[in-house]
Amino acid sequence: MENKPQRIDLHNFIEEISKGNSSFLSRAITLGESTLSLHRNQFRDLLAELIPNSGSSIRIGITGTPGAGKSTLIESLGTYLIEKHQKKVAVLAVDPSSELNHGSILGDKTRMELLSRSKQAFIRPSPSKSNLGGVTQNTREAVYLCEAAGYDIILIETVGVGQSETAVHSMVDFFMMLQIVGGGDDLQAIKRGIYEHIDLLVVHKADQDKINQASHEAANFKKMFALFPPKESQWNPVAMTCSSKENKGISELWKMVVNYVEQTQNSGYFEKKRAAQNIKWHLELQQDQLKRFLEENPKLNQGISLINQEVEQEELTPLEASKRLEKLLLKLFPNT
Numbered sequence: 001m002e003n004k005p006q007r008i009d010l011h012n013f014i015e016e017i018s019k020g021n022s023s024f025l026s027r028a029i030t031l032g033e034s035t036l037s038l039h040r041n042q043f044r045d046l047l048a049e050l051i052p053n054s055g056s057s058i059r060i061g062i063t064g065t066p067g068a069g070k071s072t073l074i075e076s077l078g079t080y081l082i083e084k085h086q087k088k089v090a091v092l093a094v095d096p097s098s099e100l101n102h103g104s105i106l107g108d109k110t111r112m113e114l115l116s117r118s119k120q121a122f123i124r125p126s127p128s129k130s131n132l133g134g135v136t137q138n139t140r141e142a143v144y145l146c147e148a149a150g151y152d153i154i155l156i157e158t159v160g161v162g163q164s165e166t167a168v169h170s171m172v173d174f175f176m177m178l179q180i181v182g183g184g185d186d187l188q189a190i191k192r193g194i195y196e197h198i199d200l201l202v203v204h205k206a207d208q209d210k211i212n213q214a215s216h217e218a219a220n221f222k223k224m225f226a227l228f229p230p231k232e233s234q235w236n237p238v239a240m241t242c243s244s245k246e247n248k249g250i251s252e253l254w255k256m257v258v259n260y261v262e263q264t265q266n267s268g269y270f271e272k273k274r275a276a277q278n279i280k281w282h283l284e285l286q287q288d289q290l291k292r293f294l295e296e297n298p299k300l301n302q303g304i305s306l307i308n309q310e311v312e313q314e315e316l317t318p319l320e321a322s323k324r325l326e327k328l329l330l331k332l333f334p335n336t
C-alpha cells in the first residue's frame with residue numbers, strides 16, 4: 001500500500017528557511033512541485049508565511065541557444081558575486097525538456113563546480129515536468145522561497161527555444177541573452193522578437209583570440225538596438241563582450257546590472273514591473289486552482305468519462321459532446 005502523504009511541520013520549515021537552511025529550502029521547493037492536494041495546500045500556507053520576507057533580491061534571467069555558455073557564465077558571475085560582493089546566490093533553471101534530457105542537469109552541475117561547492121550558493125535544476133505552465137509556476141515560487149532564505153541574487157537559466165524564454169522574462173527584473181562570438185545574427189532570435197525584450201546582450205566566448213571580432217559584433221548589436229523604439233523602462237539595451245572561461249567582462253557585466261537596477265528603481269519602473277508580474281502570477285494561480293478544482297470533482301470526472309467514451313464510439317460528435325459538457329456543468333454548478 002502507498003504511504004499516506006506526510007504533513008510537514010510548517011513552523012519548523014518557516015524557522016529553518018528564514019535562517020537560510022538550504023536543505024529545508026530544497027525540501028520546500030520539492031513540496032511545491034508535488035501534485036498532491038495536501039502538499040500543494042501546505043505549500044501555499046508556507047509560501048504565504050514566507051512571502052513577506054521575500055522580494056529584496058535582484059532576479060536575473062539568462063537565455064541563449066543550447067551550448068551558448070549560460071551555465072559557465074553563471075558559474076563565473078556567481079563566484080564573482082560571492083567572493084567580491086559577499087552576496088548569496090541562487091541558481092534556478094527553466095527547461096521543460098529536462099525531463100527528456102537528464103544529461104543537461106548533470107552537465108549544469110559540472111559546469112558549476114565552484115558554485116555547487118559554495119555554502120553561499122544554492123543550485124536547483126529545472127523541475128522535471130513536461131508542462132511549461134507547471135515548471136514556470138514552480139520556478140516563480142522557488143524565487144520567493146530563495147529570497148525568504150536570504151539569497152540576494154537569483155539567476156534563472158533558460159534555453160533560448162520555445163516558450164520558456166518568455167515565461168522567464170515575465171518573472172525577472174533583468175533579462176540577458178548570450179550569443180556565441182562568430183555565431184552571426186541569430187535568425188531564430190530575430191524571429192522570436194526576443195532582441196526587443198532583452199536588457200543586455202552578451203557576445204560570449206570572447207576569449208583573447210576572438211576579442212576583436214567579438215567587439216565588432218557587440219558594436220553591430222548596439223547599432224541595431226539604437227533603432228528600436230524607446231522602452232517603457234527607459235533603459236537602452238546594452239551589448240558587451242564576455243569570456244566566462246577567461247573570466248573577462250564579468251565585473252563589467254555586473255556593473256551593467258547594478259546600473260539598470262539603480263536607474264529603474266529611481267524611475268519607479270522596477271516596482272511597477274514587479275507589480276505587473278505579481279498580477280500575472282495571481283492569474284496563473286487562479287487558472288491552476290480552477291483547473292485543479294474541476295479535475296478533482298468526481299461527478300464532473302464521471303460525466304466527462306462517459307462523454308469521452310461516447311465520442312470514441314462515435315455516438316456523439318465533438319460539438320454534441322461540448323453541449324453535453326455545458327449541460328453537465330450547469331447541473332453541477334446551478335447558480336451560474
Ligand SMILES: Nc1nc2c(ncn2[C@@H]2O[C@H](COP(=O)(O)OP(=O)(O)OP(=O)(O)O)[C@@H](O)[C@H]2O)c(=O)[nH]1
Pocket residue numbers: 064065066067068069070071072073104107108111159204205206207242243244245246
Ligand atoms: N571558449 C569558450 N568556451 C566556453 C566559454 N563559456 C563556456 N564555454 C564552453 O561552452 C560549452 C557549453 O557551455 P555551457 O555553460 O554548458 O552552455 P549552456 O548554454 O549552459 O548549455 P545548455 O545548458 O546545454 O543549454 C562548454 O564546453 C563550455 O566549456 C567561454 O567563455 N569561452
Ligand SMILES: [Mg+2]
Pocket residue numbers: 070071072108157
Ligand atoms: Mg546550461
